[in-house]
Amino acid sequence: MEISRRDFMHIAAIFGLGAATSSFASTKSIEQIGLKDIYEFDSMGNFTLMHICDLHAHIKPLYWREPSTLISAPNLVGTPGFLCGESFEKFYGLEPSSLDAYFDTYIDFEALARKFGKMGGIAHIKTLTNHIIAERGKENVLFLDSGDTWQGTGVALKSRGEAIVKAQNYLGIDTMVGHWEFTYGKERVRELIDMLDAKFISQNVVGDDPFSDEYEELIFEPYTIEERGGAKIGIIGQSFPFTSTANPKEFTEGWSFGLRMDTLQEYVNELRNEKKVDCVVVLSHDGFSVDQEVARQVKGIDFILSGHTHDPSPKPITINDTVIVIAGSHGKYIGRLDIEAKNGKVKGYEYKLIPIASKIIPADPAGVKLVDELYAPYAKEFNEVLGKTKGMLYKRDTFFSTFDQLINDAVMDEMKCDVSFTPGYRWGTTVLAGEDILMDNVYEMCGITYPNVYTFELKGAKIASLLEDIADNVFNENPLYQQGGDMSRLGGVTYSIAVANKPGQRISKLMIGGKPIDLNKTYIVSSWGGNLQKAGENLQKEKIRPVYDVVRDYIKRKKVVDVSNKGNVTLVDYSCGCPKKGSRGC
Amino acid sequence: MQRRDFFKKLGTATAIAAVVPTMSFAAGDSKPTGPNKMDYQTALNAITGGKTPVKSDKVKLKTPEIAENGAVVPVTVTVDSPMTPSNYVKAIHILNGKNSNARCIDVFLTPANGKAMFSTRIKLGGTQNVTAVVELSDGTFLIASQSVKVTIGGCG
Numbered sequence: 239m240e241i242s243r244r245d246f247m248h249i250a251a252i253f254g255l256g257a258a259t260s261s262f263a264s265t266k267s268i269e270q271i272g273l274k275d276i277y278e279f280d281s282m283g284n285f286t287l288m289h290i291c292d293l294h295a296h297i298k299p300l301y302w303r304e305p306s307t308l309i310s311a312p313n314l315v316g317t318p319g320f321l322c323g324e325s326f327e328k329f330y331g332l333e334p335s336s337l338d339a340y341f342d343t344y345i346d347f348e349a350l351a352r353k354f355g356k357m358g359g360i361a362h363i364k365t366l367t368n369h370i371i372a373e374r375g376k377e378n379v380l381f382l383d384s385g386d387t388w389q390g391t392g393v394a395l396k397s398r399g400e401a402i403v404k405a406q407n408y409l410g411i412d413t414m415v416g417h418w419e420f421t422y423g424k425e426r427v428r429e430l431i432d433m434l435d436a437k438f439i440s441q442n443v444v445g446d447d448p449f450s451d452e453y454e455e456l457i458f459e460p461y462t463i464e465e466r467g468g469a470k471i472g473i474i475g476q477s478f479p480f481t482s483t484a485n486p487k488e489f490t491e492g493w494s495f496g497l498r499m500d501t502l503q504e505y506v507n508e509l510r511n512e513k514k515v516d517c518v519v520v521l522s523h524d525g526f527s528v529d530q531e532v533a534r535q536v537k538g539i540d541f542i543l544s545g546h547t548h549d550p551s552p553k554p555i556t557i558n559d560t561v562i563v564i565a566g567s568h569g570k571y572i573g574r575l576d577i578e579a580k581n582g583k584v585k586g587y588e589y590k591l592i593p594i595a596s597k598i599i600p601a602d603p604a605g606v607k608l609v610d611e612l613y614a615p616y617a618k619e620f621n622e623v624l625g626k627t628k629g630m631l632y633k634r635d636t637f638f639s640t641f642d643q644l645i646n647d648a649v650m651d652e653m654k655c656d657v658s659f660t661p662g663y664r665w666g667t668t669v670l671a672g673e674d675i676l677m678d679n680v681y682e683m684c685g686i687t688y689p690n691v692y693t694f695e696l697k698g699a700k701i702a703s704l705l706e707d708i709a710d711n712v713f714n715e716n717p718l719y720q721q722g723g724d725m726s727r728l729g730g731v732t733y734s735i736a737v738a739n740k741p742g743q744r745i746s747k748l749m750i751g752g753k754p755i756d757l758n759k760t761y762i763v764s765s766w767g768g769n770l771q772k773a774g775e776n777l778q779k780e781k782i783r784p785v786y787d788v789v790r791d792y793i794k795r796k797k798v799v800d801v802s803n804k805g806n807v808t809l810v811d812y813s814c815g816c817p818k819k820g821s822r823g824c
Numbered sequence: 825m826q827r828r829d830f831f832k833k834l835g836t837a838t839a840i841a842a843v844v845p846t847m848s849f850a851a852g853d854s855k856p857t858g859p860n861k862m863d864y865q866t867a868l869n870a871i872t873g874g875k876t877p878v879k880s881d882k883v884k885l886k887t888p889e890i891a892e893n894g895a896v897v898p899v900t901v902t903v904d905s906p907m908t909p910s911n912y913v914k915a916i917h918i919l920n921g922k923n924s925n926a927r928c929i930d931v932f933l934t935p936a937n938g939k940a941m942f943s944t945r946i947k948l949g950g951t952q953n954v955t956a957v958v959e960l961s962d963g964t965f966l967i968a969s970q971s972v973k974v975t976i977g978g979c980g
Contacts, residue, residue: 479890480890480892482892482893483890483891483892483975487892487893494892495892496888496892497888497889500886704976707951707975707976710951710973710975711973711975716889718889718890719889719890719971719973721890721975741951768976769976770976772976773976
């Protein structure tokens with residue numbers, strides 16, 4: 239089975255949006271029926287894998303709006319990993335305005351948010367996983383985490399990851415891999431792994447300092463073998479292959495990452511031929527589209543539990559007998575995968591991407607208590623109301639978002655720069671129109687261990703070539719050359735982009751401060767969260783300040799922020815933000 | 825990679841050095857006009873003498889799609905060859921597409937090497953192709969190429 243249209247219809251019916259005459263609706267409360275529907279699963283096989291990815295330290299429920307623009311090279315348009323909005327609904331057969339449509343798409347987000355409430359939260363996740371464990375038996379269940387777990391909120395940043403490790407121990411995570419984890423630095427990563435109950439595995443992190451004892455040695459165990467339901471399950475770890483280019487190198491100096499598909503193949507063979515496992519799982523932070531390439535090139539993987547690109551994928555995809563699943567982001571979902579595996583073979587499986595609807599799944603009291611304890615030392619700072627927002631502040635989209643625009647506005651206002659670069663991360667938060675902006679929300683958008691805003695000089699020609707370079711990281715037609723983020727968000731700049739053009743020829747009509755860019759002119763540029771300052775000159779050292787302080791002070795000065803959702807990028811070769819497969823439009 | 829594999833590799837490299845110490849860094853037969861300047865086509869012609877190299881699966885070029893550090897990009901070339909006196913790899917050349925000097929290294933081999941394999945690190949000034957050109961004992965040339973992205977990075 240795969241999650242069926244019936245499941246979605248059922249949830250829709252409960253809320254009176256589809257078949258409003260459902261007999262259930264009249265006899266039971268919405269909460270009871272909703273919970274039953276969320277739990278519903280035709281369990282099968284001898285064990286269950288529970289999967290979470292890209293929690294980004296959101297131990298409390300949040301609003302998280304999916305993208306309204308998700309553009310890729312034409313060959314990838316409309317394929318899983320590059321679906322949003324209406325094309326997502328159609329591809330997966332979602333009922334508009336259903337709970338699933340609210341979780342998986344941007345459509346009607348504000349109205350549905352007020353109806354269905356916040357998403358995720360460890361206390362709600364725990365109630366669901368307790369239910370699954372009760373149904374299947376503790377000895378038959380594994381809980382796997384694809385990483386990007388320790389970073390993304392104020393409580394994570396201030397406790398240097400420790401609060402989130404405690405949350406993982408409470409949730410009962412068995413195994414994990416990493417990416418943003420590494421931005422706490424090598425020493426802290428080791429300390430946190432010592433506190434962590436789960437195993438941290440990676441076959442693709444290898445020492446590359448010739449003067450170190452670790453040279454050419456694996457930094458972590460490459461795989462683990464677990465027994466559940468009488469089956470031997472081999473789990474190979476794959477941390478983010480591009481950690482040392484996407485994040486500052488100094489955090490992982492002496493460690494080399496990379497996809498390392500050749501050694502991955504060797505470990506698959508070792509698990510199958512020598513260790514005689516019944517099922518080979520790759521726990522991955524490669525990204526959904528990269529893992530589709532991995533499945534094409536590496537033989538003998540039964541399941542890839544993917545992460546990094548934050549895609550909710552209600553249906554698994556199968557490539558060369560490898561089944562790939564990915565469970566969204568921010569704790570919005572748990573993937574449940576029941577597997578029948580015996581005698582070295584997988585005989586069958588069932589999958590459901592389960593939405594953590596916090597209004598429907600009750601909170602586990604122990605989880606609520608833990609979250610309160612973890613937040614208590616910082617409550618005063620985090621709960622400070624900085625101001626209000628007139629429109630919705632969101633993060634995702636390929637080129638532009640309102641919250642990033644707010645950050646760019648704040649940076650430009652303080653730094654007096656011509657251009658502001660804000661990174662195209664895919665994590666953050668959503669604040670509904672008219673609501674208070676808390677300091678906690680600011681940390682949710684920019685809580686990183688290298689928060690400084692740098693202000694420096696760049697030649698026009700360099701800005702243009704950097705922008706092309708960044709565009710190629712996002713829009714290369716070969717997923718192996720992508721890094722899995724969205725376009726950097728630019729303040730003070732407008733441009734047009736033809737995504738399908740050759741590398742280096744995508745950007746046109748580049749304007750700075752309303753005037754066409756002068757390639758020979760030197761511009762003042764501010765940037766945070768990347769490496770751009772290394773390409774610049776005459777760094778203004780006295781202006782360096784953490785981005786979350788800059789944004790906090792700006793919102794406090796403004797009291798009410800009003801960011802237009804107009805966008806500063808003109809997309810030349812697509813007619814809408816969520817194109818369908820084989821087209822340039824919807 | 826396990827430590828034992830590393831020593832295996834080290835063994836191969838040492839063998840090359842011991843048996844045939846003729847490794848040159850883009851010098852020798854081509855005599856470029858100025859220091860550190862040679863474009864890709866000139867370098868290729870200097871190596872092949874104008875012959876057209878044939879694309880081949882026998883040449884395995886291993887280098888990352890996205891470089892972690894453009895200053896030290898690992899490149900490994902392995903050629904599927906029996907390495908017998910009648911059929912062996914005479915030379916492995918590594919070239920880049922866009923540096924001011926396209927010719928990175930020439931490695932000369934004999935059947936006594938036993939295995940046609942060479943591993944090194946090269947510097948790449950920007951996103952470009954890395955190419956391995958292999959000269960066989962019958963005077964023909966094989967070629968394999970891959971694009972390596974050198975990026976300032978920044979997304980996450």
